[in-house]
Amino acid sequence: MGVVKTGKEADVHLIERAVPGTPGVLLAAKRYRNAHHSDFHRSGAYEEGRTMRNTRDARAVQRKTAYGRSVAAGHWAASEFEALCRAWRAGVPVPYPVQVSDTEVLMEFVGEGRTAAPRLAQSRRHGEELRGAFDQVVGILEAFARAGFAHGDLSPYNLLDQDGRIVVIDLPQIVDVAANPQGLDFLYRDVVNVSTWFARRGLEHDPEEVFADLVAMLW
Structure with missing residues (x-):
C-alpha cells in the first residue's frame, strides 16, 4: 500500500x-x-x-x-x-x-489511518510542553536498563509521537550493556542524544543524573 x-x-x-x-x-x-x-x-x-x-x-x-x-x-x-x-x-x-x-x-x-506517526524530532512543542514526552523517554531508557540493554542509537528521529504516546523504533543495534565492552558508552550516548534535543527545546534537566540512575538499575 x-x-x-x-x-x-x-x-x-x-x-x-x-x-x-x-x-x-x-x-x-x-x-x-x-x-x-x-x-x-x-x-x-x-x-x-x-x-x-x-x-x-x-x-x-x-x-x-x-x-x-x-x-x-x-x-x-x-x-x-x-x-x-x-x-x-x-x-x-x-x-x-x-x-x-x-x-x-x-x-x-x-x-x-495510512499516515505514520510523526517523529518526536518534528514536534513544535517547547519547554514544559515537552515534559510528558521527556518523562516517557526516560521511562523507555529505564525499561531498557532494567532489562540490561541500551538502545544504542536513540534519538528524536527514532522516537515516534503518536498523539502524545512515545514509541521507540529502529532496534537492530540494541546493546547488551554487560556483554558489550562499550555498553555503558552506548547507554551514555543515548542519554546525551535525547537530553541535548530536549535542552535545545527549552526543557531543563540533568542528563548526568539520568545516566547515574540508569547505571544504578543495571546492577
Missing part, C-alpha cells in the same frame, strides 16, 4: 494483512536491502558481545563480500525482530513484533 519510510539500509512499507472477506489490519514491513542495493554500514562496535553461529557467514560478513553483505542484511533483520520481542516483553513501548522472514521484519504499524 506504499512506502512509509526510506533509509540507507532498509525501507518500510505499509501492507494490509487480511483473510479474504474479512476486515484487514495494517502492518509495517521493514525490508533490509540486499547486497546489490545497499551500502550496509552498521558499526562492528554494536556486534561486540554477540556471536554468529555459522562461521562461514561470520567470515563473509567481516570481509564485506557480496555474500557477506547479503548475510548481514538478514542478520540485522533477525536481530531487530529479536530486539523487538525482548523490548516488548520488558514493557518498552515498541511496535508489536509479528514475524521475520529473511530480510523483512513485519510489525505493528504505528500511525493513524
